[in-house]
Amino acid sequence: xxxxxxxxxxxxxxxxxxxxxxxxxxxxxxxxxxxxxxxxxxxxxxxxxxxxxxxxxxxxxxxxxxxxxxxxxxxxxxxxxxxxxxxxxxxxxxxxxxxxxxxxxxxxxxxxxxxxxxxxxxxxxxxxxxxxxxxxxxxxxxxxxxxxxxxxxxxxxxxxxxxxxxxxxxxxxxxxxxxxxxxxxxxxxxxxxxxxxxxxxxxxxxxxxxxxxxxxxxxxxxxxxxxxxxxxxxxxxxxxxxxxxxxxxxxxxxxxxxxxxxxxxxxxxxxxxxxxxxxxxxxxxxxxxxxxxxxxxxxxxxxxxxxxxxxxxxxxxxxxxxxxxxxxxxxxxxxxxxxxxxxxxxxxxxxxxxxxxxxxxxxxxxxxxxxxxxxxxxxxxxxxxxxxxxxxxxxxxxxxxxxxxxxxxxxxxxxxxxxxxx
Numbered sequence: 462x463x464x465x466x467x468x469x470x471x472x473x474x475x476x477x478x479x480x481x482x483x484x485x486x487x488x489x490x491x492x493x494x495x496x497x498x499x500x501x502x503x504x505x506x507x508x509x510x511x512x513x514x515x516x517x518x519x520x521x522x523x524x525x526x527x528x529x530x531x532x533x534x535x536x537x538x539x540x541x542x543x544x545x546x547x548x549x550x551x552x553x554x555x556x557x558x559x560x561x562x563x564x565x566x567x568x569x570x571x572x573x574x575x576x577x578x579x580x581x582x583x584x585x586x587x588x589x590x591x592x593x594x595x596x597x598x599x600x601x602x603x604x605x606x607x608x609x610x611x612x613x614x615x616x617x618x619x620x621x622x623x624x625x626x627x628x629x630x631x632x633x634x635x636x637x638x639x640x641x642x643x644x645x646x647x648x649x650x651x652x653x654x655x656x657x658x659x660x661x662x663x664x665x666x667x668x669x670x671x672x673x674x675x676x677x678x679x680x681x682x683x684x685x686x687x688x689x690x691x692x693x694x695x696x697x698x699x700x701x702x703x704x705x706x707x708x709x710x711x712x713x714x715x716x717x718x719x720x721x722x723x724x725x726x727x728x729x730x731x732x733x734x735x736x737x738x739x740x741x742x743x744x745x746x747x748x749x750x751x752x753x754x755x756x757x758x759x760x761x762x763x764x765x766x767x768x769x770x771x772x773x774x775x776x777x778x779x780x781x782x783x784x785x786x787x788x789x790x791x792x793x794x795x796x797x798x799x800x801x802x803x804x805x806x807x808x809x810x811x812x813x814x815x816x817x818x819x820x821x822x823x824x825x826x827x828x829x830x831x832x833x834x835x836x837x838x839x840x841x842x843x844x845x846x847x848x849x850x851x852x853x854x855x856x857x858x859x860x861x862x863x864x865x866x867x868x869x870x871x872x873x874x875x876x877x878x879x880x881x882x883x
Contacts, residue, residue: 485611486682487599491584494592496548499752502581503601504614504824505571511602512569516584518595521561524586528557528569531579531754531823540752548587558585577614577824581752600682611682615824620675622828626835627668633843634665643851653715654849656706661842663699667692668835690746697738699838704773705731706845707804711777713784716793723780730773737766754823758815767812774808777801800848807841 487501503512518524529536539546539554552558559567571580586593602610609617641658644650670692678684708730714721721727741762748762749755757763781801788794814837818830847853 485601485613485678488597490596492592492594496586496589496593497543497551498584498593499750500582500584500597501599502579502613502751504577504579505573505601506577506603506605506614506617507574508604509570509572510604512571512580513566513600513602514569514598515564515566516561516595516597517564518561518593520589520591520594521563523589524561524584524593524595525552525558526561527552527555527583527585529554529581529583530556531581536579536581537754548585551583552585552587555583579615579754579823608679611679615827616675618828619831620672620679622832622835623668623672623675626839627665627672629839630661630665630668630842633839633846634661637661637846640846640849640851647851649851651715653706653709656702656709657842657845657849660699660703660706661846663695663702664838664842667696667699670695693745694742697742701731701735701738703838703841703845704734707807708777708780710800711780711784713788716796717784717788730776733769734766734773737762737769741766756815756818756826758818763815767815770808771812774805777808778805803844804841807837810837 485503489500491498491500514526516524516526529539531537535554535556539551543551557569559569571578582599584593584595584597601613603612603614603617604610605617608620612619637658641650641654644654670688674684674686674689674692705727708727709721710716712718712722712727741757741760744760744762745757749757749760758767778801781797785794785797785801788797811834814830814833817833818826821829
């Protein structure tokens with residue numbers, strides 16, 4: 462646990478360092494030898510949106526702020542050929558540009574009645590040998606109320622969504638902790654249930670931090686990106702712990718046996734999953750270009766995770782099958798069949814969500830995918846909490862002693878009584 466919090470602190474510090482990456486009130490400094498430099502993007506909803514900006518530079522003679530939209534012959538084409546075309550060729554494909562008056566505040570309206578559009582903002586310095594060196598302040602506003610106008614259209618609705626799921630997990634946490642109290646009173650708070658408690662609490666805190674970030678974002682257009690990225694890391698830890706819990710149950714621990722078999726395979730599987738999850742997390746924070754519309758599961762780290770998670774699902778099914786063959790109790794055999802069917806679906810849901818994401822328009826993708834992801838987690842965590850409820854475990858779980866998670870033989874430091882006594 463100490464190691465987890467040390468890693469979490471490192472990621473929080475890295476996230477705070479990069480805190481301007483997400484702001485839709487965005488300030489920064491551009492210094493580059495390139496004559497064409499992407500700065501940021503924003504998705505305007507249907508109707509009229511406003512973009513306010515000011516730039517301060519020592520040399521503004523040929524400096525321009527250039528706008529592109531997401532129509533195929535504009536930004537997608539320019540980004541694809543950014544290393545082949547000259548500055549003038551790239552600016553030619555823009556949907557608008559402004560000469561810069563030093564330190565003057567400009568207001569630009571964007572209007573579209575057909576659909577939301579992403580707009581991409583670039584500073585250019587064509588036909589000038591001097592490097593680009595400037596400070597800027599940008600602010601985008603969509604139409605709508607206090608909880609929508611600061612947000613790019615692809616993020617509108619996120620504060621309410623995270624609040625709703627946080628409330629769902631609050632209820633789940635309260636119910637689960639009630640069951641934990643019963644187990645503690647009976648001296649039967651087994652490590653399986655402890656792992657589940659950790660999963661639920663981590664997910665609860667992750668959602669709480671995300672809500673705080675987006676609620677603050679609605680107020681000032683910046684939010685707390687460091688807190689957001691820390692919340693995503695906490696969610697990553699919850700996912701890994703939950704997969705670990707599912708594998709332990711699939712191996713029959715605390716149901717058919719008191720020993721954990723294939724310990725090294727379990728450790729290796731969890732190590733690979735941890736590396737892949739962390740690689741995807743790091744790529745998402747520092748490797749992904751904001752100028753690109755590539756989704757996280759379209760990149761190498763995300764694809765690798767999906768492939769290995771699918772392989773882990775097949776191994777999970779195989780473990781359940783092996784455990785079922787060794788089990789003679791018909792009620793427990795039925796439990797394993799139901800457990801395998803339900804959580805095979807949970808495993809495969811993430812690749813399924815990734816497939817759905819590839820078919821959804823970019824301006825709707827993140828909200829829909831995140832809602833499906835959170836719903837998947839809530840249903841999965843709730844199902845395990847249901848199975849591990851004190852009045853139900855006696856039907857399937859037979860524990861006469863409590864072993865260490867991945868060790869054996871050491872005497873427990875707390876008293877553990879059989880679940881049958883509950």
